[in-house]
Amino acid sequence: MVLRHGKDVSKIANQAAKNKIQELETQLDELDLENEDDNAKVEHICEEISNLEEEMNNDNDDSDKAKEALTFFGIPSSCHNTNTTSLSGGFLKKVMLSCALFAQPDILMLDEPTNHLDISGIVQLRRLISSCSSSATTVLLVSHDVDLINDIATDVIHLHNQTLEYYNGCNYNAFLNVKSQQMTHQLKQGHKLEKQRNAMIGTIDKLKQQAAASDNSIAKKKIQRSINERKKKLEKSGIQKDEQGHRWRLQKAGCGIKKGSINSIDASTRNKLSHAQLLKRPETNISPVPDKAVQFVFRNTTCTWGEPLILAMDVGHGYGKQNDNGGSPSSSTNDLLPDNKNDNATENSSGQWIITKKPGMLFDCVDLCIEEGSRVCILGSNGCGKSTLLRILAGFEDPIEGKVHRAHNVNIGYFHQHVADELIENAWKEGGETAVAAAHDNVVNDDVAGGGGKGQTKKNNKMVTPLSLMTSLFPLKTEQDLRGALTSFGLSPQQATTNVKFLSGGERCRLCLAITMMKDPHVLILDEPTNHLDVESVEALSYGLNNWNGTVILVSHDVNLIRTVGGSCFVIMEEEGKIRRITNGIDSYLKSFRL
Template sequence: MLSSRSLMIPSHITVLHVEQEVAGDDTPALQSVLECDEKREALLKEEKALNAKLSSSSPGQDNSLSTRIADVYKELEAIEADKAPARAAMILSGLGFASKDQIRPTREFSGGWRMRLALARALFTRPDLLLLDVATDIIHLHSCKLDTYRGNYEVFHKTREERLKNQRKEYEAQKQYRDHIQVFIDRFRYNANRAAQVQSKLKLLEKLPELKPVEKESEVVLKFPECDKLSPPILQLDDLVFYYSKEKILFNKVCVNANMDSRICIVGDNGAGKTTLLKLLLGEMDPCSGHRHAHRNLRIGYFSQHHVDQLDLTLNSVQLLASRFPGSTSEVYRGKLGLFGVTGDLALRPVSSLSGGQKSRVAFAVMSMTNPNFFILDEPTNHLDMETIEALGDALNKFQGGVILVSHDERLIRKICKELWVVSGGIVTSLDGGIDEYKKLVQAELDSN
């Protein structure tokens, strides 16, 4: 509603809406930034069309076309259109894009780099208001209402719990007071001597505000299927070497292993090769040398950070599961979707109409259809709200198989992961002690630089 100006947004305020899912296509990175300046793009397009018309026009039309072209040039000059590519390049450079990366297609970038592109687009438009997840105020949407809270998410969570606690106390006190009055009315309703008092109590009861119980937030629950335990070794890489070109080796002599009890998070800079490492673990890519060993009964469930690209958006969720895994009844598909909160009419809506978080839940259901005994998850929290991230952490802790994930979400990493694989400089290092040990490592590197 904000981005479509359905609300009362002053006309002089420009709005750029960055979608939850950052699309990747053949557009070069620099051009994708330039394209978000809609006015400049429209003027350049008009200039091109006018010049084409001018070259093929009759003498009588030249004057009007020339006048308009002159106006277009003035407008382009006023917005300094000629300086835009240099400004876009400078913003991209500041966000870590080398000159050669700025001409690469957006589809070649990882999810983390695509989010940097989205930030570059936002900065390039010089917005009056930039909305990011760095919060000073929280607006909580629930029960068709908006409640505002000062402070970040942690403050919101604490304040909300306190507010709900007070509301429950107030409700109980009000209910007790009403019940006390009602007992008096019921006891003396037919007592002529107490008629005036009963009438007074009835009027008092009528004047009291409507008693509304505290609305409960619907609890988010995710549930992964049960699986059989496998005896080790489960999944390992031995002396693995991988590169796209020999001049730049991405991984050199990597030795790692995971078992059924593993809860491993892969961390490292954007572009370090985290997603490539997942694909090597999956067996989707072959090492240039070294080996990948997997248990013969290993069934991996894979969640891609670009999972939306793999969903047929024209189908509803039940149809989607039926098309991928034919042969079961509608009730079976609904049951699977229900484990991830996709129930009722929601399961019959086109996938295209679902929010980013709901699409993620459908992707979890798709991933679980083969009853996997090992999960490999690439940025599973990208579109999930806080409550669903908590539920995902609980579900992964209860899952009986192994888990390897890539995530930037500290809450999830802290909740489930005791071991981290640090991807840096072509090697993968196993780090015990969880996210705090990794933070110390990063801080030590920053201090040394």
């Protein structure tokens, strides 16, 4: 904990304890040990001093444990006293996980813990969860990382149709298999019940025909009693019996009723329906209710170029140096040879030359060529400059060194990793649609080449909905086009008119993707797009990108997404500050970590 002026709270507390001890020691010197009353005071003061010294030792132990927890998640000691507002999203997530490790709770709840984490952070997260199992700590995890769930989950809780369903001893793949088997069983069960009902209805119809054809009143009454009995049996079709053969007890308990039966509805609703309505009821309740359908539809681009869309040449950037882009160009990779005695190369004790980055730079000497229709994934540890490189490629920042050339009239869409959070923060502020629209234009998407028009509305305090936000950003589009764009990214008509404040993180991400694609980008730059998305949405994103004919530049630590999208993989080496191509893709990169 750090005060506003940067003073360490633990140091202040320790100093106060030392001052208190000095005061107590001075009181001891003034007491007379031969006096009985003073002897009692001496014992009390000595006990106080002992407690204060114990508190000081505990504070020192806590400080050491906090440093160990931060180091465990790869946060260097130079960042231990850094203001958290200046840390990247990955470092912030590591600080939060370090707090969990430091607290050693009995129950650890993790909501999307892999968001913003690099591969090494995910490895340490797995080790944290493994240590929790050895210390009998229960972990409740919400995540879209399928690999993580498959490796560490022992049980799965499925929230579906406002009901929690428990699957003990299952990881994610096992859960999918059990769920598929249950769905198949319910379909077969519904078909069997439908067959039984049809047979009963056929028997009742035959009895009615017999009653109509008979002239004997006694026989008609007998047949009518038989019809009534079969109707009651038909209405009870689907109720299972317990060990004692009781049916109604199970029904009142709300269990033991087969899916697809007449009695699968509650008793109060069933009593209000006629016999004919009850017979029609199972027609809409035979199969289980399916999960929501999620789709991401990326509209294809039409323009073509005969040159690279983005070309970075000797690009270097950092936040510790002044921009000298107008001066001499930076050294290329070939200048890093030992003969040149370049500052970027140092010789170790073994006589080997080690390539390093310039002081104050995140990276330098970066050469990157983005061809039309290509898929490029950029990897690296938290804080190595991946997001900064994307902003430079998109044109939102100028590099300190080198140049970035973009094809003429190329339209670049940029999806920021914090865009969903910033969207909701601005929605809470005054200014209504204008505030949200302005924030979105600043961080999400812009026409880099020519500057697209931005919809403006007067300042107001009206409720901001996805539809109203889209209308303010694209005033020339019809409501039908805007609703179609929202539907293309899985936002229903009801969600389109819901206040932005009450949308989930995944729904806000889908809204931002819809806005980004409404400007018809030729190049789509995505910075951690899977944050807040559920498993189904990540799969839909992968499928949508694979079927899109545009160019994709991706920064992500979601291994499944990277594998599915494919393309070229590059990694920013943090120590070197250089970008290297990974020849065998993401799996080759993962082998460098001890999982």
